[in-house]
Amino acid sequence: MARTPESSSAPSPPCASVSSLASVPLPVGGTGEMGDDPDKEHPWATLDQLLRSENSFVVTCHRAPDADALGSAAALTELLVALGKDARLFLPERVPEHLEFLYGGVPTTADVVAGQTVLITDTPSPGLLPERLVRIRSSLRCVVIDHHSSYQVFGDLELRDETACSTGSMVLDLFRRFRVKVSPRVATQVYAAMVTDTLGFRGNRVDAGVFHDAAFLVESGADPESIARRMFDAWTPRKLKLFQRALDTLTFHCDQRVASMTICDRSSDIYGETDGFVDIMMRGSTVVAAVLVIDGGADECKLRFRSKGPLNVAVVAQRMGGGGHSNAAATVVAGNLEQWLPRAVSALSSMVDLTPGVGSRA
Numbered sequence: 001m002a003r004t005p006e007s008s009s010a011p012s013p014p015c016a017s018v019s020s021l022a023s024v025p026l027p028v029g030g031t032g033e034m035g036d037d038p039d040k041e042h043p044w045a046t047l048d049q050l051l052r053s054e055n056s057f058v059v060t061c062h063r064a065p066d067a068d069a070l071g072s073a074a075a076l077t078e079l080l081v082a083l084g085k086d087a088r089l090f091l092p093e094r095v096p097e098h099l100e101f102l103y104g105g106v107p108t109t110a111d112v113v114a115g116q117t118v119l120i121t122d123t124p125s126p127g128l129l130p131e132r133l134v135r136i137r138s139s140l141r142c143v144v145i146d147h148h149s150s151y152q153v154f155g156d157l158e159l160r161d162e163t164a165c166s167t168g169s170m171v172l173d174l175f176r177r178f179r180v181k182v183s184p185r186v187a188t189q190v191y192a193a194m195v196t197d198t199l200g201f202r203g204n205r206v207d208a209g210v211f212h213d214a215a216f217l218v219e220s221g222a223d224p225e226s227i228a229r230r231m232f233d234a235w236t237p238r239k240l241k242l243f244q245r246a247l248d249t250l251t252f253h254c255d256q257r258v259a260s261m262t263i264c265d266r267s268s269d270i271y272g273e274t275d276g277f278v279d280i281m282m283r284g285s286t287v288v289a290a291v292l293v294i295d296g297g298a299d300e301c302k303l304r305f306r307s308k309g310p311l312n313v314a315v316v317a318q319r320m321g322g323g324g325h326s327n328a329a330a331t332v333v334a335g336n337l338e339q340w341l342p343r344a345v346s347a348l349s350s351m352v353d354l355t356p357g358v359g360s361r362a
């Protein structure tokens with residue numbers, strides 16, 4: 001079973017002064033004890049020192065990246081290059097074609113080798129790391145920058161901010177911290193991250209700070225119309241036909257407060273191709289929780305969960321070996337559709353029934 005990060009949505013951690021430039025003794029291949037420091041500022045100060053004292057970095061994110069994962073990784077690479085570092089983006093497996101514009105012009109590398117310092121963005125669990133990193137993990141120094149509310153500690157240094165609307169916003173804070181000018185390209189990368197993870201500035205972590213950041217990014221050269229078109233109007237004809245099939249399976253449960261859809265397809269990138277389907281169910285006025293069950297054959301299913309308000313689907317996904325955000329979570333499980341659809345619907349229905357004041361009919 002593997003966790004799957006899902007998009008969701010907020011402002012960022014407090015910035016503090018930069019500490020000494022001395023070299024930073026991070027453990028190699030450790031388990032993240034530095035991320036457990038009770039002093040919340042400590043990991044940020046440690047990162048400051050690391051970025052200043054090291055000269056060579058690889059930046060990457062989770063497999064099958066979304067715009068937040070890829071945009072934050074690309075922007076972080078650009079920050080390091082602006083700081084005079086040898087920094088390269090290592091692309092994880094299965095980058096969707098419509099996100100390629102996010103790393104155009106960013107230096108990339110085809111490999112990661114033992115001994116390197118790797119900065120990993122938007123990745124809540126080690127099971128989502130690119131295969132290459134998993135194989136040589138023990139020889140790498142890994143720094144995790146992430147905003148998921150449910151996660152496993154796996155970095156040698158962990159920078160987590162569960163209040164951030166996107167990992168891109170956390171990287172934007174690093175630009176401020178290092179006083180590096182945000183170029184139009186970086187503005188585009190970070191804006192794409194924010195608009196995706198907030199579902200178009202509608203998520204539960206959207207506050208005034210998010211709009212201040214967005215305004216700053218637009219002033220810095222991000223074009224909201226073209227980015228939104230790329231993010232939200234990028235379904236291929238094949239994807240639309242897949243959606244038609246999924247919509248045919250739409251079923252309501254639990255007094256029409258829970259909705260489900262399913263899709264069975266053995267094509268290689270069925271998980272990526274069905275990205276966004278589950279969100280459509282949330283348009284229903286009575287719907288407060290939804291699940292999309294994707295059966296990709298080979299005795300494996302992906303479940304994507306969504307919810308509104310206080311209903312926490314990360315808990316549901318976690319019980320099934322996954323995780324994510326309170327209103328957007330997912331998991332990949334062994335088994336087939338017939339096994340997992342009833343389980344998922346039952347888990348959502350119980351949650352809705354047990355949450356007072358939620359999900360009464362519209």
Ligand SMILES: [Mn+2]
Pocket residue numbers: 006007008068069122147166167197
């Ligand atoms: Mn994210």
